[in-house]
Amino acid sequence: MSETPATTKSSLQQVREQIVALLPRMRRFGRAITRHPSDADDLVQIAIERALLRYEQWRPEAPFHSWMFGIMRNAWIDEARARSRQGKVLAPEEAGLEIADNASEAQLRMLSVQKAMTTLPEEQRLAVALVLVEGLSYKEAAEALEVPIGTLTSRLARGREALQKQLE
Amino acid sequence: MQFSDEILMAYADDEVDADLRRQIEAAMALDPSLAARIAKHRGLRADVGAAFNGVLDEPIPDRLLDAATSKTAPVTDLNAARVAKQRAAHPRRWSWVEWTSIAASLVIGILAGRTALQPSHSDLFATNASGVVARGELAAALTDQVGAPKDAQVRIGLTFRATSGEYCRTFATASAAGFACRETNAWQVRALSEGAAGSKSGDYRMAATELPPAILAAVEQAMAGEALDQEQERAARARDWTK
Numbered sequence: 268m269s270e271t272p273a274t275t276k277s278s279l280q281q282v283r284e285q286i287v288a289l290l291p292r293m294r295r296f297g298r299a300i301t302r303h304p305s306d307a308d309d310l311v312q313i314a315i316e317r318a319l320l321r322y323e324q325w326r327p328e329a330p331f332h333s334w335m336f337g338i339m340r341n342a343w344i345d346e347a348r349a350r351s352r353q354g355k356v357l358a359p360e361e362a363g364l365e366i367a368d369n370a371s372e373a374q375l376r377m378l379s380v381q382k383a384m385t386t387l388p389e390e391q392r393l394a395v396a397l398v399l400v401e402g403l404s405y406k407e408a409a410e411a412l413e414v415p416i417g418t419l420t421s422r423l424a425r426g427r428e429a430l431q432k433q434l435e
Numbered sequence: 436m437q438f439s440d441e442i443l444m445a446y447a448d449d450e451v452d453a454d455l456r457r458q459i460e461a462a463m464a465l466d467p468s469l470a471a472r473i474a475k476h477r478g479l480r481a482d483v484g485a486a487f488n489g490v491l492d493e494p495i496p497d498r499l500l501d502a503a504t505s506k507t508a509p510v511t512d513l514n515a516a517r518v519a520k521q522r523a524a525h526p527r528r529w530s531w532v533e534w535t536s537i538a539a540s541l542v543i544g545i546l547a548g549r550t551a552l553q554p555s556h557s558d559l560f561a562t563n564a565s566g567v568v569a570r571g572e573l574a575a576a577l578t579d580q581v582g583a584p585k586d587a588q589v590r591i592g593l594t595f596r597a598t599s600g601e602y603c604r605t606f607a608t609a610s611a612a613g614f615a616c617r618e619t620n621a622w623q624v625r626a627l628s629e630g631a632a633g634s635k636s637g638d639y640r641m642a643a644t645e646l647p648p649a650i651l652a653a654v655e656q657a658m659a660g661e662a663l664d665q666e667q668e669r670a671a672r673a674r675d676w677t678k
Contacts (some may be wrong), residue, residue: 286503294499295490299635306617307497315502371487380486398448399483425440431479 280323285331286315292401296336299396300343302385310346314339330407337411340393346390391426395400397424438462447476499600559608560591560624562611569606569615569622571634577604577622578613578676581668595621598659600678605654613650617676626653 286293291349293314297307318325325334384392397408398419409419438446438459446453446459463470559573569577576589592605603616605623613627628647663671 283503290495290499290503291491291493294493294495295487299487308499309569311499311589312502315499319503319546327634345656357654376482376491377486380482384483393526396481399480402484402488405445405448420441422443424444427444430483431475434479434482 279319279322279327280326281327282325282331284319286318286335287323289332289335292332293335293339296339296396296401299384299400300339300392310339310343313342317342329410332401333403333407333411336403337395338399340412344389344394346434380430381432386433387426387429391429394419394422395426395430399427403422441470442471442475444473447480448526478549487543491668503619557607559611563621567624568626569624573606573608574622577606577617579672581665581672594663594671596660596663597657600659602676602678603654603657605650612647613655616657625657626650 279339290311293311294307297310301307301310314335318335321338325331328398380420384395393412394408397403398405403411405416405419405423408423409416412419442451442455443459446456451459454568459469459473465474492496558571559569560567561570562568568574574589576587580589580591582586588608590607592607594602594604597616601616601618603614604622605614606612611627613624615622616625617623626649628650
């Protein structure tokens, strides 16, 4: 460790600090894209470890959150592939739907939005989560997903349409 | 003027340029249904945001803060500590998470602790710009060994292709196990666990089962398709393990 040059040490430190600052949003993004809420923090943890392995790939001129959300997206896709290779079928979301009798209108709305999100195809859910949940610009979201902007907007539009239909 | 739903969506997201914005706003003044469509987009945006914003107020789990901030410990300690900690604190439905994070930690340990490699391994491992590479008998075994070795210091287990195409092989020595992949001029060690004892079992195919779970899991993660059989291994060796 003593041989690590000071410059890379400081950029690793910088990445660590950026991760800590972004943690609440990483957890929120994780919650929005995983079908099972309990998976969200596991995904965040893996993304942190991957980011620290590749911290040198982050360029300070690029938005940190786009880079980090991109790592989360890749980790999530890897998991989806691993699960399908193992023949595990993802069950539709069932947790989180015990609705209290005294749930407010707003709480009911939140639950139905969360449930509707779980029904979107992966690509659309990622686009919706980045833009509508995380507030990324189209450009930033397209970078995080490694797709052209036109692809991002069409996934976003289809995702929104599907959500709207379910929530009406 | 007609506007596609995608344009109205972009307007609602504040993603149109000034010209288009003026055109849309002029049209909205004449056509209330346009304004209603845009309001719908904005309403959905607000609803979706609200559905997940509560997460921001939750306390951050310690394990995530630890993952982001903790300094890298020596490989074996880190591995042991993490496994123990995760088993105790976070029994989970997937094994994926545990092993991926363990595998990642191992590699972090290797990369950050270049000088911390055991002296007893300096004849098997060397470092280069991108991490740890095999040398000496380990490099020789990775390049040449096909079939069961006799009294070899290094035992090769499975050979497989990584998702990125290169050939990778698992190995076990008396005190370390892991896997390495063939890159341009070297066998790059992708995962390494120290303190793993190779078994004396004669069946080299069984070598896979000597690997620590974290390494096996890292292999599973890296592997594209099935492991090679001996004939395929010979063919790959004949091509000098090029992709």
